[in-house]
Amino acid sequence: MEEKQIAELLIDLWSDMQQPGIFWQVGALAVCLFVAGLVSQQVRGILRRRREANPALQRGVGEEGLRRVIFPLTALLLVLVARAILSNWHHVNLLKLAVPLLLAMAVIRLTVHALKRAFPSAGWLASFERFFASVAWVVVALQIVGVLPAVIDGMELVSFTIGKAKLNLWMLIQGVLTVLVTVLVALWIAGVVENRLMRTEGLDPNLQLVFARLSKALLIVLAVAIGLPLVGIDLTALSVFGGALGVGLGFGMQKIAANYVSGFILLIDRSICMGNLISVGSERGIVSQITTRYTVLKGMTGIESIVPNETLVGSVVQNETFTDPKVRIALPVQVAYATDLEKAMEILVQAAKNQPRVMTDPAPGAFVEAFADSGINLHLGFWIRDPAEGTLGIRSAINLEVWRRFNEEGIEFPFPQREVRILGGGAPVSAPASVPAFVPEPDRGAASA
Incomplete structure (x- = not known):
């Protein structure tokens, strides 16, 4: 909506609140939300019974996303239908205002769901979810009250130059948001691909990890390459800066790069697999995890050792269960x-x-x-x-x-014996090596005689 349209909508809504017809809009909105809640509960129940009937069935990416957006999307659809019907007899300004709010709710839930799929064990995700939801609702509120265009105009005045490209703060924020959206979509697709690969029978587990990580890396690079040009940021303007940064990182991160390359080599050639009992240097244990940077060995004492992949590729590794576990x-x-x-x-x-x-x-x-x-x-x-x-x-x-x-x-375990000869006469004395034998000081006078 344009700023003028939003202002007119708010004025009309305030006018509607002075009329008895507002109760029709409130009632229609309440019915739409109630029916959407019932539909959401039914869908959740169907999905739950489907998993209970087949315990081996895992919750997929699409199923979890449907559970999150079924309520706002159903409510949005019902509000659009109610607005079209009720507009024949009454004003529908309240229902018009509910449309962007429900749409924002669906977008927020989808975004958070994509982040949870991309970073399933991230501890910061709960805090980021609240922050992202707050920012999104603030943007929607600014759009509704008509302040957002003025804020955008102010950000466009803050400009700077990188090489031959002239950028401003709004363009930069657009670029970040566009890249974020494309990366989230890429991570979502990568999650779907990874789930399919992990459930593929007959495919080696190492190859599953290789294909999953390669697909995720390629999709992220593709998302960045698509997102930046969409907002008018020319990638060639950043080529010189990116080249210098790449050279500096190449010299400073040689070990890290070597570990990543070694990780892909280990995953591809399958010389070390999950569950192998290996020894490298002074470390010995079962391979419990293989990442692109390091490998985790769980020792017999329960202590886990993190071994860089470069060490496994460049050193002699004793694999006790490589071809034969005996x-x-x-x-x-x-x-x-x-x-x-x-x-x-x-x-x-x-x-x-x-x-x-x-x-x-x-x-x-x-x-x-x-x-x-x-x-x-x-x-x-x-x-x-x-x-x-x-x-x-x-x-x-x-x-x-x-x-x-x-x-x-009656078989004897021997212990070391030591024969001690005393200078100056006397028979040899045999004593255990563990028992100290007293050796007298020789007579120096007799020895000289």
Whole structure:
């Protein structure tokens, strides 16, 4: 509406309020809002029963948007019909004023819904929703009272120049709003595409993430490229500034750029997937999240490590579940030289077989590894198929079983021995390495003699 039309509408509305016919307008508006509320409740009930009948059915983007705008759009449609009918007998200035208000409500709800779909876990969204709603209602109020054109004229007087392009404050605000709207539409479309990709069967999860993020990035760039020219901002005027800014950011953000490129490489080549048990450097854990900048490893202690993607691409990564989840575990055991080795090795193998996590094929085996200084080193090797469950528990269980059986069979665990020779005579003394041996000071006079 033009400023003059809005002023005439307000004057006519004030005049209508002095007449009994205003009750027809108020009644018609109340009926429209009541019927819109009933329609909204019915639609919500149908959608809720549809999900209850099929629990696996997820709430889609279109369904949630419909739930938000069904009331204002239904009320707007009914008000338009009531205004057309009632205008044959009475003035309808109140209904004319209700049209932009209901339209603003629908736009606000759609915008907030798009933001929630684009940033589902953002903590600032609740505060921004109240701020955006307040600003939108202020703009509508300024438009209704006829002050908005004067405010726009004042903003157009604030002008500045960027390169060869002359801009003003109103043009800049228009550009921001247009870009915001196009970006929100792009994010909404990206959300729809992502939902479709995530529900696509037979597509690798890594490829799903790659396609979803690529589509979102391309749609955002396309939205900015479309939004700025719509308000008369020439993108070529910003090319020099954008080029200089790009060079500066390129030097200052090399690591970040390398991490993003490495993230896409990891997602595409599928060398590391969700749920893999990997070790990189001193970190070992299960891959719980892969983003375009970093990868999250959840260790066996519950601590999550954030590893930059550049580290995973440029370092040696031990992937214990890359092609085969089975891993071999080795337990060293030392026995005394007087031990019956065949009996000891039989006990080791049986202790491993008694554990349900130990695989029977390949079967566990015991080996004589070396003849050490204090005893004979034996080696117990066995395979498990679930390394993600940890290995400390099964190592402890086998060691306890071996300890118990060795004690029953009288097999001795040796301890280090050390032979100490006393200068100046005397027999050699053998003492455990863990027990300090007293060595007397040699007789210097006897030694010199």
